[in-house]
Amino acid sequence: MRSQILVDMDGVLADVYSHFIALEYQETGIKLELQDLNGKLESEAFPSFHKHVNSKGFFRTTPLILDSIEGLKYLNDKYYVLIVSSATEFPSSLNDKRLWLGEHFPFISWKQMIFCGTKENIKGDIMIDDHDKNLSKFDGRKILFTQPHNVFVENTNYQRVANWKEVMSIL
Amino acid sequence: MRSQILVDMDGVLADVYSHFIALEYQETGIKLELQDLNGKLESEAFPSFHKHVNSKGFFRTTPLILDSIEGLKYLNDKYYVLIVSSATEFPSSLNDKRLWLGEHFPFISWKQMIFCGTKENIKGDIMIDDHDKNLSKFDGRKILFTQPHNVFVENTNYQRVANWKEVMSIL
Numbered sequence: 001m002r003s004q005i006l007v008d009m010d011g012v013l014a015d016v017y018s019h020f021i022a023l024e025y026q027e028t029g030i031k032l033e034l035q036d037l038n039g040k041l042e043s044e045a046f047p048s049f050h051k052h053v054n055s056k057g058f059f060r061t062t063p064l065i066l067d068s069i070e071g072l073k074y075l076n077d078k079y080y081v082l083i084v085s086s087a088t089e090f091p092s093s094l095n096d097k098r099l100w101l102g103e104h105f106p107f108i109s110w111k112q113m114i115f116c117g118t119k120e121n122i123k124g125d126i127m128i129d130d131h132d133k134n135l136s137k138f139d140g141r142k143i144l145f146t147q148p149h150n151v152f153v154e155n156t157n158y159q160r161v162a163n164w165k166e167v168m169s170i171l
Numbered sequence: 172m173r174s175q176i177l178v179d180m181d182g183v184l185a186d187v188y189s190h191f192i193a194l195e196y197q198e199t200g201i202k203l204e205l206q207d208l209n210g211k212l213e214s215e216a217f218p219s220f221h222k223h224v225n226s227k228g229f230f231r232t233t234p235l236i237l238d239s240i241e242g243l244k245y246l247n248d249k250y251y252v253l254i255v256s257s258a259t260e261f262p263s264s265l266n267d268k269r270l271w272l273g274e275h276f277p278f279i280s281w282k283q284m285i286f287c288g289t290k291e292n293i294k295g296d297i298m299i300d301d302h303d304k305n306l307s308k309f310d311g312r313k314i315l316f317t318q319p320h321n322v323f324v325e326n327t328n329y330q331r332v333a334n335w336k337e338v339m340s341i342l
Contacts, residue, residue: 088269089281095265099262110259111260112288114288116286117283121285121293124292
């Protein structure tokens with residue numbers, strides 16, 4: 001049986017930072033710079049965080065992380081991939097995320113998608129995630145995908161990757 | 172730590188049979204009888220199955236299974252409850268199911284909800300489900316909630332319950 005790999009959406013496939021920055025600029029004229037957001041969770045970094053994540057359409061129009069299509073195809077050929085996304089906190093995000101996955105990753109079946117509140121009850125062999133809170137409770141191999149909020153996370157149990165090229169080089 | 176119990180939605184909390192029967196009657200004038208549907212999956216029993224499950228609103232307006240509110244409250248006080256629903260096959264069902272749960276079971280947090288394609292990667296100690304395909308791949312204690320489609324399922328690994336009063340009497 002293939003190894004099972006749990007792949008996060010926001011911050012791994014979906015470039016929520018670019019999306020928040022573009023919307024903040026559009027609405028306020030203020031251009032936030034990625035390096036100023038280091039160490040802050042998205043909810044702390046973006047003043048309009050709650051408004052956006054509760055808006056229908058926000059997660060339907062998020063840009064892709066660089067190389068995520070090529071990277072996920074690579075993983076999907078080699079592993080049993082499950083997309084696991086925290087989504088139930090924001091009810092309107094669910095349909096949006098499902099349709100977004102269908103549009104950009106048509107090679108991923110609906111059978112390979114999980115939308116949850118927390119990830120503690122999801123089994124797998126490998127997890128790729130940008131959030132310490134998800135990796136820290138996972139039993140298998142833990143891969144931390146770099147995003148501004150996690151740059152100060154130091155945990156020798158995690159393998160850190162900066163981008164999808166690095167994911168493909170280690171998996 | 173409390174035991175973790177995975178509770179299905181359709182056929183356990185949500186009375187999809189009543190909903191399908193009412194809609195079929197409304198649209199065709201034909202009144203299907205539950206006893207004629209024994210042994211057929213919902214997709215076989217209801218001619219308009221695919222139309223309805225792909226319609227926005229269908230899962231938002233499903234009636235409740237008798238005593239499901241009282242029963243889930245009982246479980247939620249005693250166990251760590253996770254609602255686990257197959258939903259990603261029908262994109263528009265996701266928001267509907269999330270809002271339906273929030274309306275009828277406000278004591279269940281968004282952290283306790285999982286919407287998936289298959290349930291094979293969801294961990295727990297006990298599963299209550301009306302589908303053999305979900306119980307058969309589950310590691311823990313398996314409780315089969317009777318619905319017309321499963322009346323001929325005979326599996327000594329399952330405990331069968333006919334209603335929520337029986338759930339409460341055994342858990």
